[in-house]
Amino acid sequence: MLFKSRMCILFLFSLGSVENCTVWSSSIFMLFYISFVSLFSLDPNEEYKMDHKKRGMALIFNHEHFYWQLMLNSRSGTAADRQNLVRRYLAK
Known part of the structure; x- marks a missing residue:
């Protein structure tokens, strides 16, 4: 990484x-x-x-919307990414 x-x-x-x-x-x-x-x-x-x-x-940065002048689409799925990371790091 x-x-x-x-x-x-x-x-x-x-x-x-x-x-x-x-x-x-x-x-x-x-x-x-x-x-x-x-x-x-x-x-x-x-x-x-x-x-x-x-x-x-x-x-960890989890961005869904980006600065408009970069002309990038919104990134759907950030809530699922967040939940997966929380579940991964809280697992023992």
Whole structure:
């Protein structure tokens, strides 16, 4: 499992929220978004080690609706995903 959302979280905190970006034009926002995403690498050294006995805490984002300028459809099934994760992590 790759854990590469730290930069995205910092990006959202620095903006306050994505909804505040409406003053940007679509093309500028998409250019910035594409440039931002290209910062991520597929370097195996950046993978989160899942075999260590002290793995830490996971932060799972479960998005159903996305920022409108990304032109992405709503993602149905997020409630089922959430329930499956809760059931999985509460199982002993």
